[in-house]
Amino acid sequence: xxxxxxxxxYARDISxxxxxxxxxxxxxxxxxxxYVLHKDYPDPDKLRKLAASIKDHTLNHLGDYLAKAEKSxxxxxxxxxxxxxxEDARQTILSILRGHGVSQLTKSKSMAAExxxxxxxxxxxxxxxxxxxxxxxxxxxxxxxxxHIVKPIIHKNRREIARTFQREGVATDYNDDPETxxxxxxxxxxxxxxxxxxxxxxxxxxxxxxxxxxLATNEGNSRFGMxxxxxxxxxxxxxxxxPEQKDLAVFLNLLGRSATGQxxxxxxxxxxxxxxxxxxxxxxxxxxxxxxxxxxxxLASNCKEILRCIRCGACQNVCPVYRQASGHAYRSTYGGPxxxxxxxxxxxxxxxxxxxxxxxxxxxxxxxxxCPVDIPIPDxxxxxxxxxKREEIPSAGAIPMSPxxxxxxSPSLWRTAMTMSKAMNHLPIQVxxxxxxxxxxxxxxxxxxxxxxxxxxxxxxKNASG
Amino acid sequence: MSRAAIFxxxxxxxxxxxxxxxxxxxxxxxxxxAPKLEGTDLWEIFSRNFSAVNGKxxxxxxxxxxxxxxxxxxxxxxxxxLYDSIGGALAAAGxxxxxxxxxxxxxxxxxxxxxxTGAIAESGSVILDDYKTSHRxxxxxxxxxxxxxxxxxxxxxxxxxIAAFGDSPNIIWCTGPSxxxxxxxxxxxxxxxxxEQIALLR
Ligand code: SF4
Numbered sequence: 001x002x003x004x005x006x007x008x009x010y011a012r013d014i015s016x017x018x019x020x021x022x023x024x025x026x027x028x029x030x031x032x033x034x035y036v037l038h039k040d041y042p043d044p045d046k047l048r049k050l051a052a053s054i055k056d057h058t059l060n061h062l063g064d065y066l067a068k069a070e071k072s073x074x075x076x077x078x079x080x081x082x083x084x085x086x087e088d089a090r091q092t093i094l095s096i097l098r099g100h101g102v103s104q105l106t107k108s109k110s111m112a113a114e115x116x117x118x119x120x121x122x123x124x125x126x127x128x129x130x131x132x133x134x135x136x137x138x139x140x141x142x143x144x145x146x147x148h149i150v151k152p153i154i155h156k157n158r159r160e161i162a163r164t165f166q167r168e169g170v171a172t173d174y175n176d177d178p179e180t181x182x183x184x185x186x187x188x189x190x191x192x193x194x195x196x197x198x199x200x201x202x203x204x205x206x207x208x209x210x211x212x213x214x215l216a217t218n219e220g221n222s223r224f225g226m227x228x229x230x231x232x233x234x235x236x237x238x239x240x241x242x243p244e245q246k247d248l249a250v251f252l253n254l255l256g257r258s259a260t261g262q263x264x265x266x267x268x269x270x271x272x273x274x275x276x277x278x279x280x281x282x283x284x285x286x287x288x289x290x291x292x293x294x295x296x297x298x299l300a301s302n303c304k305e306i307l308r309c310i311r312c313g314a315c316q317n318v319c320p321v322y323r324q325a326s327g328h329a330y331r332s333t334y335g336g337p338x339x340x341x342x343x344x345x346x347x348x349x350x351x352x353x354x355x356x357x358x359x360x361x362x363x364x365x366x367x368x369x370x371c372p373v374d375i376p377i378p379d380x381x382x383x384x385x386x387x388x389k390r391e392e393i394p395s396a397g398a399i400p401m402s403p404x405x406x407x408x409x410s411p412s413l414w415r416t417a418m419t420m421s422k423a424m425n426h427l428p429i430q431v432x433x434x435x436x437x438x439x440x441x442x443x444x445x446x447x448x449x450x451x452x453x454x455x456x457x458x459x460x461x462k463n464a465s466g
Numbered sequence: 467m468s469r470a471a472i473f474x475x476x477x478x479x480x481x482x483x484x485x486x487x488x489x490x491x492x493x494x495x496x497x498x499x500a501p502k503l504e505g506t507d508l509w510e511i512f513s514r515n516f517s518a519v520n521g522k523x524x525x526x527x528x529x530x531x532x533x534x535x536x537x538x539x540x541x542x543x544x545x546x547x548l549y550d551s552i553g554g555a556l557a558a559a560g561x562x563x564x565x566x567x568x569x570x571x572x573x574x575x576x577x578x579x580x581x582x583t584g585a586i587a588e589s590g591s592v593i594l595d596d597y598k599t600s601h602r603x604x605x606x607x608x609x610x611x612x613x614x615x616x617x618x619x620x621x622x623x624x625x626x627x628i629a630a631f632g633d634s635p636n637i638i639w640c641t642g643p644s645x646x647x648x649x650x651x652x653x654x655x656x657x658x659x660x661x662e663q664i665a666l667l668r
Binding site for chain 1: 467468469471472473475476477478479480483486487488489490492494496497499500501502515519567569572573588589591596597599601602603606607623624625628629631634635636637638639640641642643644645646647648649650651652654656657658659660
């Protein structure tokens with residue numbers, strides 16, 4: 001099958017509408033980030049180099065810092081758990097919930113939870129689990145997957161959302177005004193927050209010195225989820241540790257600006273224990289689950305720099321391949337440049353199945369330039385391509401560069417491929433022996449290929465910019 | 467079991483490193499944003515940055531009463547510790563002010579007035595924490611949240627505010643009203659938390 005790899009298939013099949021949503025959303029993010037960062041700092045490069053070295057230092061001494069964080073949290077009445085694998089993490093969380101008799105909870109956006117497919121698991125086990133981030137909630141209603149780290153529904157427009165709300169009974173009629181959509185969600189959630197018995201969150205950072213974990217949101221959903229419930233569980237990747245509270249100044253200043261062009265997200269919450277005795281609201285019990293799930297393998301690999309990642313999404317916004325293909329093309333929790341590195345190695349044993357991702361880059365270097373922790377993503381992609389070669393992974397060896405990039409640079413090849421893509425609709429990709437792809441396809445079918453959409457888009461774009 | 471396995475794997479990954487990156491010795495002024503810090507009066511700097519994120523800084527109780535009346539937010543909660551200085555004046559002006567927050571009636575409160583632990587001038591954030599907030603929900607569920615800020619508790623920079631964390635188990639910085647841009651990148655305020663965030667100077 002002429003070396004066409006799954007990511008190219010997606011890039012090709014994405015609808016015009018979806019692609020416009022992704023391009024508009026990601027380019028707006030890039031511009032805002034650039035403007036804000038450079039307005040506020042004469043030399044933002046210094047700051048991100050500093051952030052990189054703090055992260056590297058922590059990762060080089062991760063055992064010490066992780067133990068210190070555990071101790072700090074335990075001393076403050078937090079129960080600390082460890083989970084080696086995704087299955088361990090799911091079971092640990094389930095048993096905590098059962099221990100507290102929880103049957104209903106809300107969950108704020110957590111990439112770690114996405115990574116282990118926590119939500120469907122809990123629902124299967126009889127725990128009602130509501131995503132409270134507006135974007136994630138819509139994803140949940142649609143049985144979809146987030147396509148961007150920071151803007152999970154970057155690929156959807158208001159009309160689709162309004163239809164979903166009507167279909168799922170969040171609203172009784174169709175209304176696609178964004179303000180109305182938001183108000184309806186507000187009403188829907190308030191009851192749920194008050195009924196819930198627990199909240200699950202991720203964490204953006206955990207300070208080893210005091211155990212203080214940081215949650216950054218704009219909507220206030222994790223804050224609201226936490227205020228009325230007795231149990232808080234935080235699922236945290238072990239790479240989220242930083243040495244001291246004072247280092248937060250570096251990371252928070254970079255995170256908001258890189259993610260959404262804000263100095264700080266609206267709510268930055270610092271938590272290191274159950275509510276204080278005088279406080280009537282808030283959890284009596286706090287659990288932190290530190291999860292490995294492949295991270296220690298990454299730490300031992302020649303791509304360990306990727307563990308510096310603070311999940312800001314800036315590399316996705318700026319990446320030409322991401323913009324054209326959308327996050328779903330990466331077929332795993334993490335899309336874009338970060339995903340092209342992290343997904344194949346994080347899901348280590350699955351490397352062969354995602355080995356096309358590191359090739360889905362023109363190595364233009366934009367991702368490294370915007371990365372707030374200076375991750376040399378293009379270098380890491382090359383190392384992974386090399387790994388694919390050494391391990392003789394067949395699909396990766398078929399074509400020397402990403403067929404997408406290859407095709408995109410040759411108009412005649414592109415046209416041929418486009419004509420052929422109609423035939424691609426009949427590819428039995430659902431039955432392909434690709435585990436992550438099967439998971440991903442569990443709830444959906446591939447969009448039909450409308451060969452030529454991309455060319456049309458390119459042409460429009462050229463016209464628009466010329 | 468998982469714990470030991472994880473630590474063992476970390477050990478084997480990091481013990482082979484020939485060099486380890488030392489903890490960088492850095493100067494906090496590197497993270498200060500000069501344009502954000504322009505000015506001398508901390509309340510003024512705060513007000514500018516807080517307004518830029520659609521927060522509403524206010525200097526007087528009269529201003530607050532005016533705002534609540536104009537926006538038809540007539541019933542709410544006030545921390546009993548603030549009743550003499552603020553809540554009483556609101557009641558005298560005809561607003562309904564409760565000093566007990568009843569969770570069962572959480573939808574009844576249109577405004578909530580609680581004490582802030584401080585503010586950050588550089589970022590335009592109000593700081594709340596478990597010790598000084600009488601009810602987390604009262605600061606969160608009403609459409610209007612009024613954080614009462616003492617002038618002496620305004621920190622100049624983000625690092626200053628971090629250095630002042632203390633031992634409260636829950637601290638939260640509110641940098642404007644709750645918002646989302648999930649739907650087509652269009653900014654909408656008041657998603658889950660307050661749609662109006664006010665800082666009242668005392
Ligand atoms: S790799 Fe860098 S730019 Fe990309 S999400 Fe992570 S921190 Fe952000």
